[in-house]
Amino acid sequence: MNARGLALVITAAMVAAWALSAMPPVQITVNSPGPAPVEARTAPGVPVAAQEAAEPPTEAASPPAIADAEPYAPSAVLAAPEEAAPFSRPGPAAIAVPGSRAIDMPILIYHTIRPGPPPASQMARWLTVTPEAFEQQLKFLKDNGYHSISFSQLADFLEKGIALPDRPAIISFDDGWDNQFVYGYPLLLKYGFGATFFVVTNYLDRPNFMTIEQLKTMIANGMAIGAHTRSHPALAGIGNPHKQWDEIAGSKSFLEERLGVAIDTFAYPYGSYNAAVEAMVKAAGFRTARTVNFGTHYTADDLATLAGLTFPIYVNHYRGKVELTAHEMAR
Numbered sequence: 500m501n502a503r504g505l506a507l508v509i510t511a512a513m514v515a516a517w518a519l520s521a522m523p524p525v526q527i528t529v530n531s532p533g534p535a536p537v538e539a540r541t542a543p544g545v546p547v548a549a550q551e552a553a554e555p556p557t558e559a560a561s562p563p564a565i566a567d568a569e570p571y572a573p574s575a576v577l578a579a580p581e582e583a584a585p586f587s588r589p590g591p592a593a594i595a596v597p598g599s600r601a602i603d604m605p606i607l608i609y610h611t612i613r614p615g616p617p618p619a620s621q622m623a624r625w626l627t628v629t630p631e632a633f634e635q636q637l638k639f640l641k642d643n644g645y646h647s648i649s650f651s652q653l654a655d656f657l658e659k660g661i662a663l664p665d666r667p668a669i670i671s672f673d674d675g676w677d678n679q680f681v682y683g684y685p686l687l688l689k690y691g692f693g694a695t696f697f698v699v700t701n702y703l704d705r706p707n708f709m710t711i712e713q714l715k716t717m718i719a720n721g722m723a724i725g726a727h728t729r730s731h732p733a734l735a736g737i738g739n740p741h742k743q744w745d746e747i748a749g750s751k752s753f754l755e756e757r758l759g760v761a762i763d764t765f766a767y768p769y770g771s772y773n774a775a776v777e778a779m780v781k782a783a784g785f786r787t788a789r790t791v792n793f794g795t796h797y798t799a800d801d802l803a804t805l806a807g808l809t810f811p812i813y814v815n816h817y818r819g820k821v822e823l824t825a826h827e828m829a830r
């Protein structure tokens with residue numbers, strides 16, 4: 500068993516213990532019940548990284564036809580997304596640090612949020628949280644003084660030394676499931692947190708996934724959208740660089756055209772990348788890119804391969820670690 504496998508086993512046991520000792524259920528409200536949440540499951544025949552099993556179902560793998568030849572719109576011509584609320588800005592106590600910068604902070608990775616009994620498969624259970632558990636996690640962040648920031652703010656800090664709020668955290672969601680909008684988004688608003696939603700462009704406006712209009716609603720209320728390719732392939736496994744480029748740059752231009760905002764952050768499907776893929780992500784104009792590797796320590800060299808924490812697998816590890824590293828914004 501490798502280190503990650505061991506970590507998964509250990510953290511799974513910790514999560515089980517945590518669940519047993521969890522606080523009483525919290526009453527929540529959602530804006531609408533929405534369609535029946537879909538059970539996360541794995542597309543057959545696709546190599547799946549351990550942390551990315553709850554991927555879009557196969558029925559969504561027959562995407563609507565999207566022209567490959569859409570003209571690419573450079574980010575520079577588009578306004579940056581409005582992030583004034585609810586992403587936090589630094590207060591008077593925030594520090595700007597000169598010189599080489601590093602930071603320890605959580606980048607949280609969510610997939611499915613829905614009520615009901617746990618999914619049947621272990622992997623899907625690890626990638627699914629109930630609205631009650633999600634609210635407890637947001638409450639933990641709020642009660643402990645955390646402030647949500649965007650990936651752009653992390654890049655601004657690491658590259659330029661632009662100050663971050665005290666106790667920053669990034670909240671991110673993968674794949675564009677509609678349950679994220681139905682159950683997650685209202686709780687983010689309730690607690691005043693911003694989040695970044697990495698969407699698969701071919702899945703938008705399809706059953707079980709968010710719509711373009713929902714993305715626009717979230718942008719108008721301070722959320723950020725990132726690209727997660729057109730069709731969710733394991734990018735490192737694609738031999739054709741033209742296809743890789745279309746998945747990466749094409750998803751960016753698609754979102755920028757439809758949403759009218761610059762899309763400058765990316766997430767690798769299945770956490771699959773290599774040097775060529777990483778170079779394409781940078782060349783396409785993405786400023787940051789997130790993997791599903793485990794980690795909480797970042798420098799400017801990590802901006803194209805940012806690690807993170809997959810809730811709920813690492814919640815206990817995360818709690819302990821952030822308690823130890825809080826305020827260690829930079830060294």
Ligand SMILES: [Zn+2]
Nearest residue numbers: 673674768769
């Ligand atoms: Zn994904």
